[in-house]
Amino acid sequence: MQDVATLAGVTKQTVSNVVTGRVAVRPDTATRVRAAIAELGYKPNLVARSLATGTTMTVGLIVPTVASPFYSEIVEEVENVLDEHGYHLVLGTTRADGDRAKRQLAGLSSRLVDALLIAGDRDLADPLALLPDPRFPIALCAWETQIPDSLPVVTIDYEHAGFLAGEHLRGLGHQRVAAVVELPTHERRLSGLRSAFARHRLRIGDDMVFAPTEATPAGGFAAAQAALAADPSLTAIFASHDLLALGVLEAVKESGRSVPGDVSVIGFDDTAPVGLTHPALTAVAIPSREMAQQATNLLLRALAEGTLPVNSAQLLRTSLVIRDSTGPARH
């Protein structure tokens, strides 16, 4: 920067003014400075700027994994919004590892980022406790378990979402249903499902709840096979997220049953891939992109105003997307 200044015959300060554009500079001076910058190939050192301004123009995002359509959509959307506002994204994945989550949290909050967005509570329930600085801007997104009421959150009512799925199946006359549910993560989706049935004095016993060993289509496939073996006369299967639902669909078809003729299948999330299965999957749609946008904007707004994000719980609406994988119960 000093080199640029001497070449242009000004001081560092004037160079700074030209670069940042925060202070008016006489046009001809500015031109001279710009020429010097081009000639020397000068690029401002962002780290030094950060130290001086106390702001990094960077937001951290912590997700359980990025290799699932649900979270990759969130990552993509967050990055989009950040980019629009000139912010960079530091991404941390926790990979079902509490220690790793803790490290990520600690690292990022050490002023490496200006704010932190945490999507999905899978591995963070505890680490969140050790929030270092209460003045550090944090927002939660897609939070499913107990929401710490000290932090702003943008999420949905997961229990209600499960309820929607249950009402739909009930309305179609299903009585013998199995649930393929990732536990304890998707506890609430299950209890929503159950309460929809409970309204009609129907129970979904624990023996009809199957937890997959992994959160993949293969996991859903195996769990669905177990469900069909446990009750060959069941007429519907609820899957607690899309990836599982894909596997469930395959397992049902492989067993020689038709969907939805013999067995209805309902999914959860409604990410892009599921629209193209055969039959197309009925699912409770979670507005993941909207959640990501809202949460990111929440943080960005706080940063712009130099305040903490408003501490509120914002619940987005879910809706049922009825496609072809659910139909009336067979008798």
Add this chain to the structure above:
Amino acid sequence: MQDVATLAGVTKQTVSNVVTGRVAVRPDTATRVRAAIAELGYKPNLVARSLATGTTMTVGLIVPTVASPFYSEIVEEVENVLDEHGYHLVLGTTRADGDRAKRQLAGLSSRLVDALLIAGDRDLADPLALLPDPRFPIALCAWETQIPDSLPVVTIDYEHAGFLAGEHLRGLGHQRVAAVVELPTHERRLSGLRSAFARHRLRIGDDMVFAPTEATPAGGFAAAQAALAADPSLTAIFASHDLLALGVLEAVKESGRSVPGDVSVIGFDDTAPVGLTHPALTAVAIPSREMAQQATNLLLRALAEGTLPVNSAQLLRTSLVIRDSTGPARH
């Protein structure tokens, strides 16, 4: 930091020594310092450290998108390796937008990150030209078009990979085949396919090449429908990546044809989701995770040694994963 020092009765420097652990400190002094740190809740300012050391412990990764299984696997793997080495990841997506790519490149190379990894050349062919500083560590990964020979790259021989697919189909006796190919991105995969057929004096004319309007299953679905309409007697369809292949599979089945009885389908990439289609998809496997690992390690090694990454082109091997979607040509 000064507060910690006075509370512990030492200087800032000693606090620094305790925190970084780079210099030996007498145990009792260290204990006193640690107590002071705990009492004051001190956390080192990473930005200040970066300015002083000239290193940010951060690596940038630029990808076209993260909402595709291929790239999300790469992101995940890169983050994994970085985390193991105590590095953070700054993620930039270009989203088929050359300007955005240019901005990302410029932003990240301004010393915000210590090194840069660029995966996929979709939107970067040109922007790469304006690499500011030749001494900035950069590596390329999964690079498909002309490789700039000034930069190290870890990729595969995409033409050979296409060739493998072609040989497989040829070996099964297929003669009338269509190709659903994202162009110009996957040009080489197509030309590999063609040269495998050319060896047997067979041509795949341009009229049998179908470019999907979008890189999704839906895009593949439409393109495959067009292909089947153009030549109802075709016996095989090549899809230039998995997402397209999923759509192709559905289109073929929907047309009333069986896979692979009537039409064989072969994919490309072999990402996780495709193992569970029905029938399971035969595909040319691209070792995306290995590429990501190698490229990341390349950069990390260079950073550790304070040198530039060795400028070489490392080609990983591809292999054909034969599953159930390909079979002998029908006559």
Add this chain to the structure above:
DNA sequence: ATGAAAGCGCTAACAG
């Protein structure tokens, strides 16, 4: 509109 001085919070290099 531009210049001069001070300092962001930390680590490097050396001295003791």
Add this chain to the structure above:
DNA sequence: CTGTTAGCGCTTTCAT
């Protein structure tokens, strides 16, 4: 093993 002195590259006052 600990203290002292500089300085990383930039932005912020405040003068001029």
